Amino acid sequence: MRLLQKTNRAYFIVSGTAFIIAGVVFYFVISFFFRDQLNEKLYHDIKNITRSIKENGTIPDYYPFIEIREVPTQSEQSFKTIDTLIFDGFENKKIPFRQISLITVINNKVYFLAARDTLIEEDDLLEAIAIVTGLIFVLLLVSLYFINRKLSLKIWQPFYKTLNELKDFSHDKPGFKLSSESQLYEFTELNKTLEKLTRKVISDYQSLKRFTEDASHEIQTPLAVIQSKLETLMQYPGLKKDQAELINSAYIYTLRISKLTQTLLLLTKIANDQFPDKKAINMAELIGEKIKMFEDHILEKSLTLNVDIKPDCILETNFFLAESLLINLIGNAVKHNIKRGVINIRLDKNKLEISNSGEMISVPVSKLFDRFYKTDKSSDSPGLGLAIVKEICRLNKWEIKYNYENNLHKVTVNF
Amino acid sequence: MKILIIEDEKELVGAIKNFLETEGFLCETAFSYFEAEDSLSAYNYDIIILDLTLPGGDGLDLIKLIKDRNRQAGLLIVSAKNSLDDKVRGLDMGADDYITKPFHLAELNSRIKSLARRRHFDGANELIFNEIKINTDSNEVFVNGTILDLTKKEFEILLYFVVNRNKVITRESIAEHVWGDDISYSDNYDFIYSHIKNIRKKIENNNGKNYLHNMYGIGYKFSER
Numbered sequence: 001m002r003l004l005q006k007t008n009r010a011y012f013i014v015s016g017t018a019f020i021i022a023g024v025v026f027y028f029v030i031s032f033f034f035r036d037q038l039n040e041k042l043y044h045d046i047k048n049i050t051r052s053i054k055e056n057g058t059i060p061d062y063y064p065f066i067e068i069r070e071v072p073t074q075s076e077q078s079f080k081t082i083d084t085l086i087f088d089g090f091e092n093k094k095i096p097f098r099q100i101s102l103i104t105v106i107n108n109k110v111y112f113l114a115a116r117d118t119l120i121e122e123d124d125l126l127e128a129i130a131i132v133t134g135l136i137f138v139l140l141l142v143s144l145y146f147i148n149r150k151l152s153l154k155i156w157q158p159f160y161k162t163l164n165e166l167k168d169f170s171h172d173k174p175g176f177k178l179s180s181e182s183q184l185y186e187f188t189e190l191n192k193t194l195e196k197l198t199r200k201v202i203s204d205y206q207s208l209k210r211f212t213e214d215a216s217h218e219i220q221t222p223l224a225v226i227q228s229k230l231e232t233l234m235q236y237p238g239l240k241k242d243q244a245e246l247i248n249s250a251y252i253y254t255l256r257i258s259k260l261t262q263t264l265l266l267l268t269k270i271a272n273d274q275f276p277d278k279k280a281i282n283m284a285e286l287i288g289e290k291i292k293m294f295e296d297h298i299l300e301k302s303l304t305l306n307v308d309i310k311p312d313c314i315l316e317t318n319f320f321l322a323e324s325l326l327i328n329l330i331g332n333a334v335k336h337n338i339k340r341g342v343i344n345i346r347l348d349k350n351k352l353e354i355s356n357s358g359e360m361i362s363v364p365v366s367k368l369f370d371r372f373y374k375t376d377k378s379s380d381s382p383g384l385g386l387a388i389v390k391e392i393c394r395l396n397k398w399e400i401k402y403n404y405e406n407n408l409h410k411v412t413v414n415f
Numbered sequence: 416m417k418i419l420i421i422e423d424e425k426e427l428v429g430a431i432k433n434f435l436e437t438e439g440f441l442c443e444t445a446f447s448y449f450e451a452e453d454s455l456s457a458y459n460y461d462i463i464i465l466d467l468t469l470p471g472g473d474g475l476d477l478i479k480l481i482k483d484r485n486r487q488a489g490l491l492i493v494s495a496k497n498s499l500d501d502k503v504r505g506l507d508m509g510a511d512d513y514i515t516k517p518f519h520l521a522e523l524n525s526r527i528k529s530l531a532r533r534r535h536f537d538g539a540n541e542l543i544f545n546e547i548k549i550n551t552d553s554n555e556v557f558v559n560g561t562i563l564d565l566t567k568k569e570f571e572i573l574l575y576f577v578v579n580r581n582k583v584i585t586r587e588s589i590a591e592h593v594w595g596d597d598i599s600y601s602d603n604y605d606f607i608y609s610h611i612k613n614i615r616k617k618i619e620n621n622n623g624k625n626y627l628h629n630m631y632g633i634g635y636k637f638s639e640r
Contacts (some may be wrong), residue, residue, distance in 0.1 A: 203630045211541070220495065221424055224517035228430030234583040234633060244631035248585075255587055258517050293595060296568070296606040327597045402574070 004152045012145050015137065023133040027126055033142050035098065038117055039081060043102040045115035053106045053113075064088075067114040076110075077103035083119065084373070095120060150205060158182035162191055169198060171205040185345065209272055216265040223258045266324070267315045267371070270391040275318040283313040283322070283347060290326045291345070294334050302340045310348045315415055317396050322359065325392045328385040328413055336409070344408070355410035365402055416531060417441045417459070421451040421477065422466040422493065431464070434520040435527070437582075445576040448472030455484050461534075462527055466493040466516070467501050475501070478508040493518070515596070519588035521579045528578050544577050545639070546623050558621040568593055569614050572607075576627065576637035585634040611635065 019233045049066060052059045061068050063085045086096040098121040103112050161180035169176055176198050224387050230251045235242070269275065287309060291298075298305055315322065333343045333356035341357035366374050369390040372383045389411075393400040399414040418440050422428050425446060432442045445451035448471035455463075455477070463481055467474030474492070481490055492505040492513045501512050511533070512526055532540060532551055542549040548557040554570055556563040566574065571593050576584065586604040590608070615627055627638045 218494065220517065221427070225424060225426040225430070228427055228434075228520055230431050231585070231588075232433055233435075234619040234630075236583070239631075241631050244633055248631070248633040251585065252587070293597075296594070296610075300609070313541050324597075331597075 004148055007148060008145060009149075012141060015140060015228055019133050023129055026133070028131050030129065031072045031122060031124055033091045034122055038098050039100065042081075042098065042115040042117060043079065047103050048101055048115050049115065050102075050104060050106060053111065057107070064068060064116050067112070067116070069112040069148075071110050071112045075103075075183045077101075084116075086116070096122075154255060155184065158184070158187050159190070162187070162194065166194065166198075171201050175349070176202060183297055201266065209268060212264060212268045216268075218260040221260070223254055223261070226254050227251070227258065250374055260384075264387070267384065267388055267391060270321065270388065272397060275321050275395075278316055281315050281317060281319055283315055283323050283352070284309045286322060287330075287345065287347060287352075289327060290323070290330050293327070294330055297334045298343070300336065301337055303337055304335065304340075304342045306342065306344045308344075308346045312349050313347050313352075313415070316394075321392045321395070325389055326415075328389050329413075332356075332411075333409075340373075342408075350415050352413045352415070354409060355408040357407060358409050359402065361409070368402055369400070416460045417443065417446060418462045418464065418527070419443050419451075419454055419458075419460040419488075420464045421445045421469065421474075422464070423447060423468075423470050427550070430520065431523065434524065438524055438528075440527070440541075448477065451477055452457075452480065453478055460485055460488045462489040462530055463492065464491050464493060464523075464527070465510075468495060469507060475504060475508065478505060478510060483507050487534075487587075489527075489534045491523075491530060519585065519591065521575070521582060521584050521588050522592055524582075525568065525575055525578045525592065527562060542574070542577050544580060547618070547626075549574055549577055549598055558618055558623040561621045563617050563621060565614070566610075567618060569610055569617070572610055573614055576635070579637070579639045581636070583630050583636050587634075591632065 022063045038278050045066065049059060049068065053068070059066075059068065082099050082101070084097050084099050086097050087093070088095045093248075095414040096114040098105040098119055099114050099116045101112065103110065103113040105111070122141075131234075138146050149406055159182075162178055165178055165180070176195075178195055182188055182189075230247055234251075239247075251373075267316065291305070291307070329352075330345070332342075333345075335352050336358045337343065338358055344353070344355045361368075363373065371387040373387075390400060392398075393413060401412045401414075420428050420431055420435075420442055422431070422444070422530075423446050428444050428446070432444060435442050440462075442459070443454060445449065445454050448469045451465075451469070456530040460574060463485065465474055465477060469477070469564045478490065478492075478564055481488060485573070490512075492502075493503040493516050494505065494513060495516055502515075505513060511530055513525060514526055529551075540546055540550060541550045542551065546559045549555070550557075551574070556565055556573060572589060575589065575592050590604060611627060613627055619625060624639075626637050626639060628638065628640060630636050
């Protein structure tokens with residue numbers, strides 16, 4: 001919900017409630033005074049009638065406004081005020097009346113005297129009040145809306161500008177600056193704080209990046225030395241079996257660290273968008289090549305490969321990254337497969353689907369693409385393949401999904 | 416054949432030199448940009464191994480110098496993995512081949528020999544090991560004069576072995592050489608074994624001897640024993 005909407009809604013609710021309450025109170029107050037005045041008038045009417053009968057014997061009956069009846073003897077009754085409905089010939093319906101009645105003895109005759117006045121005015125009054133309050137209410141709302149809109153357009157404009165600039169913020173783009181200027185203290189403070197924050201984010205990121213790069217590079221050289229020394233050591237004639245096994249074990253682990261640092265470096269480079277060269281890549285051809293790379297592995301595991309590749313998927317991206325994506329996905333499908341399992345690869349214009357048979361995995365799907373997240377803790381692989389895939393997808397704004405259905409692990413990439 | 420190794424990591428240079436000298440190469444070394452400049456202007460080399468990340472200067476600048484002074488030399492550049500730009504630029508500037516660090520010594524040896532063959536320093540495109548003859552132009556293998564029917568991968572593996580004869584070759588190195596760097600992370604190298612079994616069988620079927628020896632789980636050695 002936008003701020004303007006929110007404030008407008010609050011204004012609407014609060015002023016609406018206030019206006020309803022004010023209307024009701026207003027009505028009761030007016031109604032009270034109206035009735036009070038009416039009572040007084042009717043009371044005077046009765047008095048006048050009484051006097052008139054006393055003096056003149058009788059006065060004409062103005063039913064229903066004045067009713068004078070002689071009634072059989074009964075005890076006197078003092079003033080009685082009621083609301084009543086009386087049929088009106090003109091309106092052809094019953095309408096409400098206010099009535100003050102009196103049973104009194106005048107000149108030794110018992111009279112029932114009643115003075116009435118219609119309450120129709122009161123209904124009209126209510127209507128008028130409702131209309132007037134309603135009008136004021138609408139007028140107020142409309143003006144509030146326009147004031148708010150103008151305010152939000154004008155006062156909030158630097159804020160929205162800042163917001164838009166922040167949307168373009170990327171931790172790997174140095175020199176980020178907010179351009180909007182405002183007279184308002186809150187916004188200048190906001191911008192100052194944001195600039196400080198973004199500068200910090202950028203510098204932290206840069207140093208982290210440099211660290212990863214430097215560390216990987218620095219580790220790489222000693223590893224290359226160790227690897228070459230071990231390979232030299234292997235050449236010694238007369239090597240015993242147990243010696244050879246020790247060398248081999250050290251060698252295998254050296255290679256593993258070496259692979260790991262290379263992969264970390266690659267991840268950093270992808271995250272830094274250091275693969276700027278893009279060209280049109282025919283994915284169908286590339287997939288064909290990569291499948292060929294794995295044919296011995298597929299044969300070794302006796303896997304059944306089902307391929308459904310449409311030729312019209314051309315992507316504008318970096319070749320190395322596209323290759324890396326496919327190698328990781330196809331490699332995973334081979335590696336995490338079972339003997340005599342199955343791999344399905346489907347490609348059409350905007351979608352790549354790779355599914356494979358394999359053991360159920362117990363990890364939450366959300367963690368699957370995390371760095372160093374392994375389904376099998378004892379596995380040799382460091383668990384970076386899917387992290388690389390995810391980074392490549394993020395960089396290219398492709399959507400990647402994993403799901404498990406019909407005993408198949410399925411990874412879908414929407415280009 | 417004279418090789419100049421331009422690389423700043425002395426320990427690594429030692430191992431490379433050691434390995435290549437057992438292969439009959441004459442090796443000289445340069446540990447910095449300036450040393451390399453000196454050596455290049457004073458002597459001629461048949462093959463130059465150049466690490467692009469050198470102290471004292473950009474390795475890419477050295478390529479220009481090499482192309483000026485040692486035009487006939489075969490140039491193999493060494494770059495860090497993932498630095499595609501260096502690789503591409505190096506090749507554009509006239510390098511003959513590249514290898515990424517860290518590398519297997521057997522792989523380096525194979526690259527250098529291939530470079531030597533391509534430059535015809537040996538004047539030969541034939542590798543001969545007893546009754547086995549490999550023609551590297553036509554990619555054919557003869558055993559006792561009979562052509563062997565090898566698959567492409569079997570040919571590559573056999574060539575790798577013959578080039579690195581009498582050396583222990585690790586399975587990892589074979590996997591990287593034949594299947595590529597990206598794919599060799601497999602925790603299972605059984606697929607190599609089946610290829611090696613086939614090569615042995617095909618050679619023996621043509622009355623060749625079995626020169627492929629298993630080395631205690633490390634890998635293999637192609638030798639007369």
